[in-house]
Amino acid sequence: MKLSLLLPGMDDQFLWFNNLYDVTGKTVLVVGESSDELAKFIEENFQAKVYFIVHDEDALFRSRLKLGANKNISVRLMEFSNTDFKNDFFDAVYAQASVTVKERRKIAKEFFRITKPGGVLCVGEMCNLKKEVPQVITDVWNRSTLSPLFVDELVPFYESVHWKHKESKDLSETLDVFYIQFEKKAARNLPNVPEGEKKLHKKFIHKISHEANVFLRHGGYKNIGFSAMLFEKETK
Helix, strand or coil: CCCCCCCCCCCHHHHHHHHHCCCCCEEEEEEECCCHHHHHHHHHHHCEEEEECCCHHHHHHHHHHHHHCHHHHHHECCCEEECCCCCCCEEEEECCCCCCCCCHHHHHHHHHHHEEEEEEEEEHHHHHHHCCHHHHHHHHHHCCCCEEEEEEHHHHHHHCCCCEEEEEEEEHHHHHHHHHHHHHHHHEEECCCCHHHHHHHHHHHHHHHHHHHHHCCCHHHHHCCCCCCCEECCCC
16 A cells, blocks of 8 residues: 655554455544545545545645545535534544644544444644653743643543543654655645735744654654544444
8 A cells, every 4th residue: 555644643644444354345533624635535445435524724724725626525615623523423533643633532522422332543642751851842832732642641641531442543753754755745746836825824833843853953853743543433
């Protein structure tokens, strides 16, 4: 399978997930900005019914541009903590680097509500590798509006909202590649973005570029990690 995701966790999170759970023919929710390529990949290669949600209009605009004429993926603007989906609707919910926010508890509960009994949640989260991190790392999270947990707190957190833990994988090693590739792609592509779209792209690029600078040049790699986790909604 050929993927080229530019997200923390890179292709590794989905490839790991795919070895543990078969999405073929399933109803799948893909969550979060920059996951449009993955939504398309799942729909085209696994004959799955794919829904894709983002939480702001700028991300929706960018995603629809990328997906183009693909009408088989339902792209919607929704708050992750308060979706319009029915109870027990999805076989699988997939979130990669999109729910490391203060509303995490509400989001985890909402994902639980809309997942079928026996269904799964695959989630990848930015995390702190130490309980106490330097101020420069705290500043990164504040500027990015992210709210990472200490790595050892992630699984217990999801278990506290009734998800059953199945597997975890440390994907912190993907962050170095992600930030390097992001900087190169941003420098290469931004000059070619149409003037009408540059404002949308600049806001997103500046946010990630600050993270990249701290991670690559100011010791961020010692404190910032990424963890992929697989949970199941147990049948009653």
